[in-house]
Amino acid sequence: MITVKAFAQVREVVGKETWQVAGAHNQTVADVLDNLCELDSRWRAAMDDELLVAVNHTMRDSSFTVNDGDEVAFFPPVTGG
Amino acid sequence: MITVKAFAQVREVVGKETWQVAGAHNQTVADVLDNLCELDSRWRAAMDDELLVAVNHTMRDSSFTVNDGDEVAFFPPVTGG
Amino acid sequence: MFARVSDTDFNQQRLYDELVAGCAASPGGIVTFTGLVRDFNDNGKIDGLSLEHYPPMTEHAMRSLAEQAISRFALTNAGIVHRVGHLSNFSQIVWVGCAASHRASAFDAACYIMDTLKTAVPLWKKEFQNGTGHWVKAKASDADASLAWMKDNDR
């Protein structure tokens, strides 16, 4: 299983913070996002705005390979400071 | 009269902080320094190093005109902060 | 080095003392930056904000940032504290402290940490206006400032 996290606007659009999707061989961040869209169409709406991705707490891009057990987080550009 | 002040190395070289020299018409900072050198040769030694000048608490150069009653200060480049 | 997320306010003197106490060598200069909640935005008056974050990643990213700054600018120490949760107008949001032998390094490092934090640490502000919360949009100027440090390795 892959644990998916959603923060800020993304969390509000998809309705909750924590999701689970099945792990698969050689899948990328983009594949995980496709799976999420099939699971719940609100993820498609979340993709209307710019999404950042972190895999296991490190920023990555959508071609990064995701392994079973990883934590993948989607969130908007950050606004701290 | 013109009040002359000396600070830091300059004060140590000329031996005391406060001096008095006669005021004269149309004299410049450079003229005041010439008068000081005639008064006490230690002022010549003080001129071996770079001197900064303030007239009435504002930095000026050696061509600045000094009037009777002004306070003229000579000191080395500053090293605060 | 310290990097902390906090749900309570911080004290300037205590953070300054902690930074000095942790210095690897006698520092010549210390620069601090404190970010505060302003009482207005482009649309008018605001009534505080709330800060959401990604708990395990936030401190991890702040710690990496402090370590990068120490190595890049030869700092004797660096510290970052960022508050989360609800913050009223005028509250302190973030504190960054950098200690160095020479003042230019301390200034550059504090500037670098703030510019990078604004694009790389998972924190999000929601401002309240007339009872409604609005997510703050990331500024293009913040992205530009952060990018400039990546290109600017000679600085």
Added chain:
Amino acid sequence: MFARVSDTDFNQQRLYDELVAGCAASPGGIVTFTGLVRDFNDNGKIDGLSLEHYPPMTEHAMRSLAEQAISRFALTNAGIVHRVGHLSNFSQIVWVGCAASHRASAFDAACYIMDTLKTAVPLWKKEFQNGTGHWVKAKASDADASLAWMKDNDR
């Protein structure tokens, strides 16, 4: 705005609070710089220093500098405190605080004040080494940094 010469130590929190209390408008960012006595110079260990100044001119020059910084960088407030007299190793020497709507202005202004103070405010350091005092020589790099601000009116 405040600019003071002091023969006693200062407290970070109190100066920070004074700066915030005197802000003309709600500030978004505050940058402080603190200069400290290091325990060494190019010739080895030192044992403190003493700071001489030109009493009526020092505060006058510091006040002008703070006012120039407020107007040049659109600050909401600025403060400068400089100690004089004998200072032991690790003591605080100088504190500069700048408050602004935007962080870049606060950083630039604090940097400008320090660079300019190092060439334009009548203060002189004498360092003690093996029981003998040596006047500190002005650094060419300080003169260059100060000159850069005079040329750099676009910054």
